[in-house]
Amino acid sequence: MKPMDGLLVLDFTQFMSGPLCTMILSDLGAEVIKFERPPVGDTSRFSPPGKMGASSYYISLNRGKKSVLLNLNDEGQKTAFLEIVKRADILVENFKPGTMEKFGVGYDALKEINPRLVYAAISGYGQTGPLRQKGALDLVIQAVSGLMSITGELNGEPLKSGTSFSDAASGLFATIGILAALRKVQETGQGDYIDISMLDSTFALLENAIARYCLTEIVPKPLGNRHPSAAPFQAFETKNGKVFVCSISDENWQSLAKGINRPDLAADPRFRTMLLRQQNVDALGAAIQDELKSWTAEDLMAAMDKAGIVNGQINTIDKVVTHPQILARNMLMNVSYPGAEPMKTAALPIKMRSLPEESDSYCAGLGEDTLDVMVNYGGLGKAEAENMYRDIFAAVDKVVSERAIK
Template structure:
């Protein structure tokens, strides 16, 4: 069965995470992805370890399945010629060079669309193609700091904290996918390609959602709240008798049911707790009561009781515990792949469950330059030409 993007060719000259994560998702959906890597060093994440498995870093393996790897010297004239030829038969270019880099090399969007007017180019940068910061490099950590995300992450009396994964990169990869799919739809109707200008900073600011909205409404600078919610109570971590769990009471009816589970239905009748807005104002009184009640049973006991009552809750799992969760297994979120050097390669699965065009794990994360020769041969280059490319450090 063909994927939803079967027949779409992506030339991916991005590296690290945001761009490769985006192109991997599109590859999962059936697109043909050619990953262009530096002819001497390759994607930086190949060296980001340990851990390594038979020379391949776990970091690289997490974002590069369903691709072919081709090395190419984009600073050489012959390398640019090969790149333009690839682009002329492709649909999408994904790139995350600093602003203006490809233009200086003569292979920016304006130049490339002369070879392929229907070309869609997704240009990922730290701060965007315009604005006073457009020429600055942007790494996920810097973006988490500058976007305000770190200022609202961490304990109230602690230091600002970054999120445990490179969340700005991941969000940017997802937003880039949305932009590319929208551009493909537009091209289907009009025949026009376009450039997508997308930045880590913009994506992270957009993801502040209700926290930014709160400030825009009341002008009060949001502060770190640890594991509490700025608008909903009770909605945080609590201690059971044997560890921590999260309870997320999303509305007044849920709170009423929650109090019955706690065997304190009187709490839902008290005026200061009856409605969420009042619970928010009086949380300093309510939270210690709930905390004390939850300490009377284990996490497993509360899980059963709260699930039966329809109260959103869950244990705080380690990564190992999460991967053993029966729900994760049932949803195929852990996938085994064959790999030429890595034994028992396991990767996280795709959250996209399409009924007619399911995602597929067709290709292992490629070895460095694994498909250079075959791609060039498919473009019409002869074996002796490919040998000369290697001798002249074109590939």
């Protein structure tokens, strides 16, 4: 049994933030019905790269979900959807504020037919404030939030994160909010409305940069791979790759210097305290690098492990997916898609003794579960549903044949 078995999630999300949230809920046992507007559905289904009609991007965020075609402008489909809402526990959407309300299915309308509903809305700037109606994507939020201003090298161009940081942050905060609201439902029988802003989520995770500025009023600058207060705390080049080495205290520094056979550096008056090392960080880094250029990555990591210094090699993705630790933790899984060979994606990182680890999953094709859900959940008769969707299925097939990644 999984922790969220028996819970029904209605998914009106696309791209990354919302789909990440609902995929986690699915991995934890919830039944997730992803509603997609015909005939195109979630456009990320057609995002390259991919093969045999399946997008690796889409599959990596949508495993374990059912796919149902829904046009809320169609009264018959809308009526069936409202029947489904009556039995739902959670609804997640990531449209601009007011979009669901335009179709008459915003939170205030839905709670009238299901007071226990937990409704999570993810948007770029939140449901309130002067920018509430402004469009947003991950990179824009990285820019607006200040994240890009502290990413990269000093005096270099502002850089984005190597992954969709703001999307991931808001998706995770939405999941946390949903779990908290479900606890409230248990206690009171009443659902709740969860307002998640991508900007808020990113801002909250800038942690040290925000706190430092509020205290000192000094604008943080990008530090490359260095730490704002600890040193040495950076990558060093070896004969066969870069290794990240982290000294977090004066005692730690003494051990590091001895570990690389340079106790003289620990005695150098420029490097005796954390503050002095930070003030002389360039000279410190150069002295350590001069020593380590003749070392192998393996020898350096072994020496640091022995000295009790946190360290790790900078790996490329091809090395990570075959890393013994990743494999030991079962962090890759195979996801099947109609007509395509299984693809590997990252697995759920939440490890629970009561949660079975899965190595295989399935990602539904566009509209694959429409008739089943509309009949068994929406109250339509089988013939009624088939007649309602006959032309829609034909239009979907045409789009898929034209856009799917071959």
